[in-house]
């Protein structure tokens with residue numbers, strides 16, 4: 372196996388842990404002539420998660436205003452106000468335009484690169500790093516960070532893809548500043564394995580407990596299994612805690628891997644998981660015919676039954692439901708699918724109507740964090756300055772991106788947060804270098 376290049380020096384002005392969107396933009400924005408910056412990435416290729424965003428097409432941001440953005444980050448959204456004020460969605464689009472990337476605005480205010488490829492975004496950042504001579508080493512994992520007696524950071528690295536002789540190599544780099552941009556803990560195969568939280572904790576920072584967000588749910592009973600593979604475009608999903616409605620959304624959902632997924636479910640998942648953890652009993656009520664009230668739906672069932680009078684009740688259901696749902700609905704209503712629609716009783720119609728307007732699935736929990744789109748929890752925001760992304764505990768330590776206790780809805784909000792906080796951290800580090808008149812080379 373070809374050996375990766377090792378770090379060129381043992382001392383740097385800035386060491387960035389993590390070559391995701393936050394780390395890469397920070398590297399670019401911190402760049403000062405004759406100053407050594409290095410980005411450490413544990414995977415063989417930088418920005419692995421960025422490359423799979425938006426199903427490979429990268430929903431980079433959203434055209435919503437700042438207030439809407441903040442709302443989309445829930446309890447911790449306010450922390451992002453300062454970063455958004457400095458570097459927001461139009462700045463991000465302009466930034467990439469200058470790197471040669473054009474965008475298209477799609478449904479829901481979502482921006483995607485015109486190429487339709489997330490790779491375009493990752494590669495344009497890496498090209499810029501190259502132009503600026505910023506060093507990036509892959510296959511190196513930051514294992515431990517300490518602050519030595521002279522106030523410098525010492526980062527212990529292990530080479531992840533072992534050399535041909537199978538010997539583990541470790542080395543230590545010294546740095547004036549460290550940016551932790553190591554991401555969260557979801558999709559660990561992309562490199563975001565939660566090690567950023569351990570590093571931050573080792574440096575004295577508090578980690579708000581990690582839970583999956585934007586994650587599929589696990590239902591009780593066998594309905595999710597019976598509907599496996601079904602996607603429903605226009606449905607209204609209500610969330611109940613006991614008798615109380617605690618959430619509602621309209622849109623798309625799907626059943627896959629015997630779990631309940633799709634945009635509507637993912638975006639309500641964080642609240643649902645929190646409630647289940649607090650001991651609440653949660654169930655979903657899915658309205659498969661949101662455009663029809665009970666009366667209109669009953670008339671529709673009657674009409675279909677009369678149109679299909681020479682066929683079967685199963686055929687009537689087929690006009691109302693996708694094929695994958697027919698057996699389940701026959702089972703739950705107790706209707707004999709083979710009988711003639713003329714034998715449809717009003718009791719059966721009522722049962723069918725109720726089920727179409729409210730298919731009930733109790734929720735027992737979520738899929739594992741490895742299937743979550745983002746991680747909720749992380750470095751406590753109380754210990755980070757929102758103006759600079761600098762640690763309030765250790766001078767010279769910075770944070771950006773998902774390693775922080777921030778997580779937003781789907782729609783381009785999470786990448787914007789990673790880029791905005793990364794941009795701010797980069798500029799703050801640059802300012803501190805310029806203030807001290809540092810030079811390495």
Ligand SMILES: Cc1cc2nc3c(=O)[nH]c(=O)nc-3n(C[C@H](O)[C@H](O)[C@H](O)COP(=O)(O)OP(=O)(O)OC[C@H]3O[C@@H](n4cnc5c(N)ncnc54)[C@H](O)[C@@H]3O)c2cc1C
Nearest residue numbers: 389391392393413424425430513554562772773783785786
């Ligand atoms: C399938 C999927 C699709 C998504 N789609 C979208 C979307 O379309 N739009 C959107 O806004 N958001 C999307 N997200 C969320 C978004 O990708 C993340 O919020 C964003 O990538 C976070 O950026 P980051 O730079 O903070 O962290 P990451 O992108 O996770 O990057 C962190 C990097 O640090 C490296 N690293 C970690 N620990 C170490 C260590 N100890 N040493 C060295 N390197 C380390 C990792 O290998 C990784 O490359 C999606 C997420 C997933 C999983």
